[in-house]
Amino acid sequence: MHDCRATFSFARLLPGLRLLITSVLLAAAASAAAFPLSDGTETECPVSRDGKSGPARIKWVQYERLQDRDPELGKAVAVVRQAEDGWPVIYIDAVAHKRGRLTNAGLWDFVFFHECAHAREPALTEIEANCAAYLEMEKRGLMNPIRFKDIEAAHLQILNLPAEYGGNGIEFWRRTLECVQAGGRKAGQPGGSAASPAFPS
Ligand SMILES: [Zn+2]
Secondary structure, eight states, rough: OOOHHHHOOOOOOOOOOHHHHHHHHHHHTOOOOOOEEETOEEOEEEETTTTTEEEEEEEEESSSSGGSSSSGTEEEEEEEEOOOOOOEEEEEHHHHHHHHHHHOOOOOOOHHHHHHHHHHHOOOOOHHHHHHHHHHHTTTOOOOHHHHHHHHHHHOOOOOOGGGGTSHHHHHHHHHHHHHHTSSSSSSOOOOOOOOOOHHH
């Protein structure tokens, strides 16, 4: 009789347990480190800090209304911030990503690799981060003439940018290509924030 009641109680607890496990899994998924690339694979952004190595965390910023968007993003579609433990977190505008992925997936690969470059090397300038993103896409076979034109167009549309991006999209892209042609060696100016500009497309 006693055992029977115990079993019964456990059965009643099961739905709650399932809910708890689901919540834990969802929380894990929300803080996962994998980014879906345009070729259908997923990638992580491996970083090393203070002798520790592992992937940068990714925070997908969800929102219903624009005014509820995480202010950490500012005007950007993606930024890198440091968590309290010092580990880099790549914030991505999940709404813009969901929309933009279908029409310009290559640009989102580029945005991710740009932020990843900042996460890996916080001292990089904006030009250098863009340059690293370009070279990474080329290395992975993700760059082609169509992608190039799409990514270029997204840059050229930006009229005004802070000085660390070259002041506008045309100059930002020109300096990026200059760095790419130089094989990724130092180009551009030192300093700057770790944000990607808000690509308007
Ligand atoms: Zn940046």
